Amino acid sequence: MKNVLTIAGSDSSGGAGIQADLKTFSAHGVFGMSVITAVTAQNTQGVFAVEDISPELIAKQIESIFEDIRVHAVKIGMVSKIETIKTIAEGLKKYKPDNVVLDPVMVSKSGYHLLKPEAKEALINKLLPLATIVTPNIHEAEVITGIKINSLKDMEKAAYLIKNMGPKYVLVKGGHLEENATDLLFDGNNIETLTTKKINTKNTHGTGCTLSSAIASNLANGYSIHEAVKLSKEYITTAIENSLDIGKGVGPTHHFYTLYKRSGVINE
Ligand SMILES: Nc1ncnc2c1ncn2[C@@H]1O[C@H](COP(=O)(O)OP(=O)(O)O)[C@@H](O)[C@H]1O
Ligand SMILES: Cc1ncc(COP(=O)(O)O)c(N)n1
Numbered sequence: 001m002k003n004v005l006t007i008a009g010s011d012s013s014g015g016a017g018i019q020a021d022l023k024t025f026s027a028h029g030v031f032g033m034s035v036i037t038a039v040t041a042q043n044t045q046g047v048f049a050v051e052d053i054s055p056e057l058i059a060k061q062i063e064s065i066f067e068d069i070r071v072h073a074v075k076i077g078m079v080s081k082i083e084t085i086k087t088i089a090e091g092l093k094k095y096k097p098d099n100v101v102l103d104p105v106m107v108s109k110s111g112y113h114l115l116k117p118e119a120k121e122a123l124i125n126k127l128l129p130l131a132t133i134v135t136p137n138i139h140e141a142e143v144i145t146g147i148k149i150n151s152l153k154d155m156e157k158a159a160y161l162i163k164n165m166g167p168k169y170v171l172v173k174g175g176h177l178e179e180n181a182t183d184l185l186f187d188g189n190n191i192e193t194l195t196t197k198k199i200n201t202k203n204t205h206g207t208g209c210t211l212s213s214a215i216a217s218n219l220a221n222g223y224s225i226h227e228a229v230k231l232s233k234e235y236i237t238t239a240i241e242n243s244l245d246i247g248k249g250v251g252p253t254h255h256f257y258t259l260y261k262r263s264g265v266i267n268e
Contacts, residue, residue, distance in 0.1 A: 002220035003069055004030045006213060007088055008077030009038040009114065015252030016206030021075060021213040023255040028217030035061040038080045044205055044247030047112035052080050055087040062091035072220035073099035075213050078114045082122045089126040099219040102131035102167065103212035104140045109205060109250050129166030133225060135212050136162065137173045152182060159186035169225050175207060185229050192226065194233045203243035203251035210253055211236045
């Protein structure tokens with residue numbers, strides 16, 4: 001079994017962050033581990049409080065895992081503030097994991113700034129160059145590049161600009177586009193377009209977390225970047241198609257639909 005680590009924030013309502021990541025890892029048959037960067041009090045309606053974990057405790061969590069266990073892939077989510085980013089970057093430089101999937105989480109679907117605005121530069125300068133693949137949504141790609149994104153052409157332009165900041169691959173996610181859910185994968189030479197129909201649901205809490213964790217799992221399981229992204233897009237699409245009407249706001253997606261279906265737990 002391969003071992004995959006998420007470095008991210010905890011979501012008390014279980015739809016995003018560490019909780020979504022660990023569920024995604026389990027659904028992919030990899031052994032999930034976590035370094036918690038912040039604890040959030042949130043639900044499907046909003047984020048109500050955040051407490052950052054100290055850089056010392058983050059560094060200790062990273063050390064405890066890497067000094068003992070082989071890590072086949074790392075996924076990075078909510079990194080909150082400059083000190084957290086510096087600590088993670090130092091850990092990655094020291095332990096050099098093979099696959100680093102960076103989801104540059106900035107603002108939650110409910111509008112809360114999970115990344116402090118002053119930490120944006122540190123995320124770009126210190127973490128982007130260490131990423132195997134970075135997976136910004138439209139808003140994050142706009143913030144990283146400073147351009148406005150209204151079309152697939154703009155997404156392409158952003159992918160080029162972000163690639164020049166140091167990651168090996170860029171996946172610009174178009175879940176927030178009006179028409180289709182089109183993501184663009186750029187490897188430095190070619191753009192690959194991954195398109196699905198936009199699913200008409202409000203329940204998309206944690207879609208970015210889930211997609212990036214699926215990519216990390218698939219990379220750990222030996223797939224190439226292109227295969228890993230394609231399989232992960234299929235996984236998130238099924239998870240959104242079968243999303244759960246839990247809570248009064250933006251509900252979570254279903255991580256185990258295919259597994260449960262196969263095993264007969266679900267038989268509709
Ligand atoms: N309504 C939807 N229907 C189908 N796919 C979606 C939908 N919303 C998001 N996705 C897909 O989910 C993944 C996460 O994208 P997105 O929601 O843009 O990221 P984030 O959660 O970071 O904002 C992408 O592959 C995107 O295309
Ligand atoms: C701890 C944590 N990490 C990430 C997200 C982003 O997820 P979303 O964009 O779906 O709100 C979140 N809400 N909470």
